[in-house]
Amino acid sequence: MKEEMKYEQAYAELQTIVHRMENDELDIDQMGEQLKRAQQLIKLCKDKLTKTDEEIKKILAEK
Amino acid sequence: MNSLSLLELNSLVRKTIEQALPQEYWVEAELSECHESRGHCYMELIQKDELTATPVAKASAKCWASKWTIIRPYFERTTGQQLHAGMKVLLKVYAQFHEAYGFSWIVTDIDPTYTLGDMARKRQEIIRQLKVEGIFDLQKELRLPLFCQRIAVISSQTAAGYGDFCNQLANNPYGFQFRTQLFPATMQGEQVEQSIIAALEKIYTAPPTAPEGASLPAKRFSQSNVAPSGAEGGAYAFDCVVIIRGGGAKSDMSGFDTLALAENVAQFPLPIITGIGHDRDECILDMVSHLRVKTPTAAAALLIDHLKGVLDVLDDSQARITHYAQQRISTLNAQLSTLTESIPLLLSRCLMEKNHRLELLSEKVKLLDPTLLLRRGYSITLYKGRTLRDPKLLSKGDEIETRVEKGTIKSIIT
Numbered sequence: 332m333k334e335e336m337k338y339e340q341a342y343a344e345l346q347t348i349v350h351r352m353e354n355d356e357l358d359i360d361q362m363g364e365q366l367k368r369a370q371q372l373i374k375l376c377k378d379k380l381t382k383t384d385e386e387i388k389k390i391l392a393e394k
Numbered sequence: 395m396n397s398l399s400l401l402e403l404n405s406l407v408r409k410t411i412e413q414a415l416p417q418e419y420w421v422e423a424e425l426s427e428c429h430e431s432r433g434h435c436y437m438e439l440i441q442k443d444e445l446t447a448t449p450v451a452k453a454s455a456k457c458w459a460s461k462w463t464i465i466r467p468y469f470e471r472t473t474g475q476q477l478h479a480g481m482k483v484l485l486k487v488y489a490q491f492h493e494a495y496g497f498s499w500i501v502t503d504i505d506p507t508y509t510l511g512d513m514a515r516k517r518q519e520i521i522r523q524l525k526v527e528g529i530f531d532l533q534k535e536l537r538l539p540l541f542c543q544r545i546a547v548i549s550s551q552t553a554a555g556y557g558d559f560c561n562q563l564a565n566n567p568y569g570f571q572f573r574t575q576l577f578p579a580t581m582q583g584e585q586v587e588q589s590i591i592a593a594l595e596k597i598y599t600a601p602p603t604a605p606e607g608a609s610l611p612a613k614r615f616s617q618s619n620v621a622p623s624g625a626e627g628g629a630y631a632f633d634c635v636v637i638i639r640g641g642g643a644k645s646d647m648s649g650f651d652t653l654a655l656a657e658n659v660a661q662f663p664l665p666i667i668t669g670i671g672h673d674r675d676e677c678i679l680d681m682v683s684h685l686r687v688k689t690p691t692a693a694a695a696l697l698i699d700h701l702k703g704v705l706d707v708l709d710d711s712q713a714r715i716t717h718y719a720q721q722r723i724s725t726l727n728a729q730l731s732t733l734t735e736s737i738p739l740l741l742s743r744c745l746m747e748k749n750h751r752l753e754l755l756s757e758k759v760k761l762l763d764p765t766l767l768l769r770r771g772y773s774i775t776l777y778k779g780r781t782l783r784d785p786k787l788l789s790k791g792d793e794i795e796t797r798v799e800k801g802t803i804k805s806i807i808t
Contacts, residue, residue, distance in 0.1 A: 338541045352714075373708050
């Protein structure tokens with residue numbers, strides 16, 4: 332459950348960032364940072380969809 | 395004393411029965427046993443008291459092979475079931491007493507619509523019971539996890555449907571990863587109920603795999619009050635359960651319509667998807683499950699579509715934030731270049747204004763130039779270098795200077 336929650340949380344956080352961006356709630360200084368975060372979240376979620384647990388473990392270990 | 399042989403006495407019984415019950419009768423009864431032997435069908439009929447369920451009548455019945463080969467296919471095609479114990483049947487019978495084998499009803503026809511009606515009644519009763527228990531819709535309240543990839547499959551191991559299901563998941567066009575595990579169960583006949591319940595139990599208690607790599611701090615989620623022994627804190631090894639059965643739409647569905655199975659499925663904490671391939675609309679297992687589809691491949695397609703939905707949102711988010719960022723940057727750039735362009739203009743406007751004011755000032759200054767006054771014949775008198783405005787300030791011997799157009803006159807006061 333925890334692991335699944337992690338990805339569900341990432342997904343929810345991504346939605347929040349998109350929402351805040353589109354409502355112009357971010358100033359230019361936050362934007363760069365949030366963009367980076369959003370990209371990370373997207374990659375995390377996409378990896379979860381298309382990579383095996385072993386591959387994901389490897390990716391996480393590289394960091 | 396006159397006595398009869400048993401054969402003579404039994405013959406008397408046979409003749410009496412043949413005379414007294416010459417017709418055929420339609421009789422409603424429940425089967426308490428039923429089996430085939432050498433092409434004949436042997437049944438035990440029973441009638442139970444409606445309240446106490448104690449038998450109030452019993453009898454044997456037989457259907458000879460000559461009739462049975464005609465009756466059986468029709469019955470099974472209509473009801474989708476084989477004759478089995480517990481089933482209510484409407485039989486056309488005549489009485490037969492055989493001196494050696496005793497009394498038996500001989501079956502010449504079976505009305506399958508009666509059995510269908512009875513099955514429908516039983517289903518309605520089960521549905522009513524589930525609603526009374528408040529569990530009929532429980533599965534509908536669950537949600538498939540976004541990343542629904544650990545699939546517990548309940549199926550018979552050999553079923554083609556199971557193979558189709560796994561192949562379809564494995565060969566999905568998006569490269570989604572699924573992990574399936576089979577929990578074998580009997581999907582036909584009277585074993586269905588118990589074997590599916592046993593499989594659900596195994597899924598419920600399967601220990602979840604150890605969390606991988608870096609994870610969030612452990613949180614405990616209490617899904618139910620009773621934590622399964624193998625699954626700590628309500629964490630399950632699977633995201634959903636798929637109950638599938640391949641082909642054979644005409645096969646026996648009765649095992650899927652029992653109260654105990656429905657109760658187990660309805661109250662299961664993980665969403666259950668059914669794909670048990672049948673024509674009927676009113677299978678109770680389908681009704682209480684989270685989602686129902688027709689076939690195992692449709693179940694696989696549903697799971698793939700579900701992940702595709704998640705992927706679409708991710709792609710859409712990606713596109714939206716890229717679009718947003720680009721737009722935001724180009725807006726800022728535009729603002730910046732507008733500013734840059736306006737600076738020289740503002741600057742020159744500002745300079746012009748200053749120049750103008752300078753000219754005005756110099757005009758004024760020109761008008762105030764005292765030489766203009768001198769030229770017109772006025773003079774200025776200075777005392778100690780300052781303009782003298784009041785003669786009373788002067789005393790005898792003071793020297794004053796008088797400026798006229800063409801020079802200066804020095805005078806002493808006398």
